[in-house]
Structure formats: C-alpha cells, structure tokens
Amino acid sequence: MSWADTILQGVLLGGLYALFAAGLSLVFGIMRLVNLAHGDLIVLAAYLILVLVSGLGLHPFLAVLIAMPLMFGVGWLLQSYVLNRTLGPDILPPLLVTFGLSVVLQNGLLQAYSADSRRIPAGSLETASVAIGPFNVGVMPMLTFASAVAVILILNRVLYGTELGRAFRATSDDATTAGLMGIRPNRTFAVATGIAMAIVAIAAVFLGTRANFDPTIGPARLIYAFEAVIMGGLGSLWGTLAGGVVLGVAQTVGGAINPEWQILAGHIAFVLVLLARPRGFFPRAVD
Amino acid sequence: MALLETHGLTAFYRDFQALFGVDLTLEAGETIAIVGANGAGKSTLMRSISGVLRNGADQILFDGRPIGALDAPDVMSLGIAMVPEGRRLFPSLSVEENLLIGRYGRAMKGPWSLETIYRLFPVLKERCHTPGTALSGGQQQMVAIGRALMSNPRILLCDELSLGLAPIIIKDIYAAFPAIRASGASIVIVEQDIGQAMKVADRLYCMMEGRVTLSGRPAELSREAIHAAYFGVHA
Helix, strand or coil, X not given: CHHHHHHHHHHHHHHXXXXXXXXXXXXXXXXXXXXXXXXXXXXXXXXXXXHHHHHHCCCHHHHHHHHHHHHHHHHHHHHHHCHHHHCCCCCHHHHHHHHHHHHHHHHHHHHHHCCCCECXXXXXXXXXXXXXXXXXXXXXXXXXXXXXXXXXXXXXHHHHHCHHHHHHHHHHHCHHHHHHCCCCHHHHHHHHHHHHHHHHHHHHHHHHHHCCECCCCHHHXXXXXXXXHHHHCCCCHHHHHHHHHHHHHHHHHHHHHCHHHHHHHHHHHHHHHHHHCCCCCCCCCCC | CCCEEEEEEEEEEXXXXXXXXXXXXXXXXXXXXXXXXXXXXXXXHHHHHHCCCCCCHHHEEECCEECCCCCHHHHHHHCEEEECCCCCCCCCCEHXXXXXXXXXXXXXXXXXXXXXXXXXXXXXXXXXXXXXXXXXXXXXXXXXXXXXXXXXXXXXXXXXXXCCCCHHHHHHHXXXXXXXXXXXXXXXXXXXXXXXXXXXXXXXXXXXXXXXXXXXXXXXXXXXXXXXXXXXXXX
C-alpha cells in the first residue's frame, strides 16, 4: 500500500500549495497584478503567528484568528498606498515594486529574527494521526487540505454570490464602467488584497507547523503557488486546488523514489502539464 | 433653478481641447437630446457630466451644487446614472448581475427594481442567467438601460443608444422611454439620428466642433437650421 499512501500524502500536501496559491490567484484574477512578494508575505505571516504563539502562549489556531485580520490590514495598506500606484497599462512597475518588496521583507525578517530556522509549535497535533482504512493519515495534513477546500468554497461564494464579488468581477472586466456604477476600483483592489493576505495567514500557520522556515524560503513558496495557479488555469479556484494536488503528488512521489528528486519532480510535472494543456486544467479567463 | 446646468464647460484630452464653453440646462422631468456628427463633442460632454472626465467644479451644477470636479462614483451616488456608449456590459456577469451592479453605489428606493425592469423589458427575464454579452445588441442595450435605472437616478444619461442597432430594434428601445419619463427621471439623450432625437426630446441641442451651434424645441427648429448646425454648411 505504500504507493497509495505516498499519493495520499501528496494530495494532502497539495492542499498547502493551494492555500499558498489562492490569494495569488484572487489578486491576479481581479487586478492582473503579479505579486512577486507573495511568498515572502507568507513567511512574514508565519513569523507573526510565531510571535503570537511564543510571546503570548497562544495555540497556533487561535493565533491565526488574530493574524488574519492583522494580515488583512497589511494587505489593505499595501494595496492602498503602494500597489495601486503601480497599476496601469504598463505591467512592469508592479513586478519591479513587488520584487523590491520581496527583497525588503527577506532582509527585514533576517534583521529581526536572524537566519535561524524556526517552527511554530503545535503540541501533540504535530504528530497526531488517525487510521483511515489501511492508511495512517496525519491530522495536520488533513486539516491543511480541509482548510484549502473551505477557503476555496468561501472564496467562490464571495465571488459569485455577493455584492462584493460582483464588484470584484465588474472591476476586473472594465474599471471605468465599474466607476459609473459607483465602484471605486482602488478600494475594491485594497479589499481583494486584504482578503488574499488573510488567506496567506491561514497558509502560514500550516507552513510553519509542518516544517522549519527561515526568512529566505519565500521565493520557493511563490514558485509553488505560481505553478499551482497556472496548472489549474487562470481564473479558476478549483483549478488552483487541482494544480496544487498535482504538484504535491509529483513532489511526494518523486521524493519517494529519490529524495533528491522531490523538488525537480514537481517542476517536471508542471512542464508536462503545460505541454499537454497550455492553458491549464480549467481555463476561465478569455485573455 | 434647473436640475442640471453646465456653464462654459471646457474639456481636454491632454493637450487636445474637446469642448469649448458648452452651456446647457436640463429642467426636472425634462428630456433633452444632443445631436451632432462624430467628433462634435457629444460623448465628451456625457463623460464630463458623469465624472469620467474631471472639469472645473463650477462648470457643472446639479441642483445648484457644483459637481464638475467630482469623480464618477461620487456623481453616480448623487443620482446621475449613465448608459455608456457601446453598452459596456460586464462580460463575467450574468444579465441579472449586470442589473444588480447598477445599484452598487446608490441603493436607493424608488420605482425601479429588478421586477419593474423585467416588466419594462420582459425578454431580459427569460435570459436573466445568461452572460450579459451573449445577448443580441438590442437586448444588451436594454440591460445597459436597466442597469442605469437600478440606482433610481434623478438624471439618466444615454450615450448613442442606437449605435450599431437595426432601425426596428431602435424603435423597440425608444418605446421604453415614456415609461422611464413617467417614473420621474430627467433624461439626456445623445443621438446621431436626428429624427429619433426630435421625436423623443422636449428640447434639442445641436453640437459641432465642441460648441453648441443650435438649441430649441423640435417643433420650432427647421430641418434646414439643424442641417446647418450639424454639418456647418447650408444645405
């Protein structure tokens, strides 16, 4: 049963990648903004949760509830005062600014917390597992995957069932005409980035309890998130989950064959998916 | 006091001046039409009033209040809704969602709601869950009008309603206007079709090269005078 077990672990790991990717996908879908600092913002949120856990003695899941509104605020301010100024017909300014932000965040965290690798302690949950049929499944990986599904369900409900979601989609279609409806694109974007950062806080708690992290691991998380979004097809959140699962399974299977192949196997899977389906599994965006 | 007034309204696209001192009034309950050839400044005038283009604050008065410098969401929340040229429906929204978004910035109680708009344009109800841009041009124009009405505006700005539509469809669209007038909205219509404009409007403004060249009640204006004001030459 070991192969089936490996694949199951990979599927659950895909939930973590989907969490990395959901916020990126939301922001890109609404404002065509590629946030190169997304991975570093995940790491920032992980340190924030670590401080709440080790400083105040909170349980990680309680800390994440505090970190979510704080990260929403970070996203709102970042979009309102920095990123909105970079948006325009030229796609280069947002790339340059978020790349710079990535460098600033990495070095700021290095200055504040040193290069030592850290981990968010989650007590007995770290090693808890339950037997499902022939498999022993970790509780944390299952919670990760369940959170990813819940985040995507809620995001879809917001996008397709609320006034805010209609405003997101209308602004994404045509910002000038959205203005005629009373929508302020810049405020809508600030709320979207705020939501993306609240999701980043959820991703961060699972990143930080699952494995060690240090200030430099952000860019690699960004690449996993990108690969999940692109394999899934731009604009589809369920596609992002599927992309995350493919990436997770490829890495886990690759790692089971030879630990050196773990990361490479994920990238190879990404290339193969793009060769077979250049627009991803569930392309929605027309452009 | 007029509901809407412009005084010496000027508008620019960077260095290019598109309006050269336009004076216009709209009384409460009135329908006015603005006619003119391509490039006369009609759409620029609509974009200025709706706040898409910013102007000097005192150049546009709404209920006596200077609104020329406000942006589009602010103008819209005061009760001036626009049906933009080319309809501009949101492709990722269904017909019903396109209508609902019309009240995003101004959820005002009044005669217009989803129900009354479906009564005005029954064909939209049958297709309420299809994407807005999957409809025919005429039906899309109905959605665009309904979307603007959803905010229960005091002034409805309609830019080139007949653009690209067959004459029979244009007739259908204008058939809705008596009901819209009866609901209390004042209406500004931009048209290239002079005949249609004269039928629907209480007063007519003719524009050429960024200026008003003629205005008056349709019955008092001769075809020849309009022709001269429209093309700048005597027929």
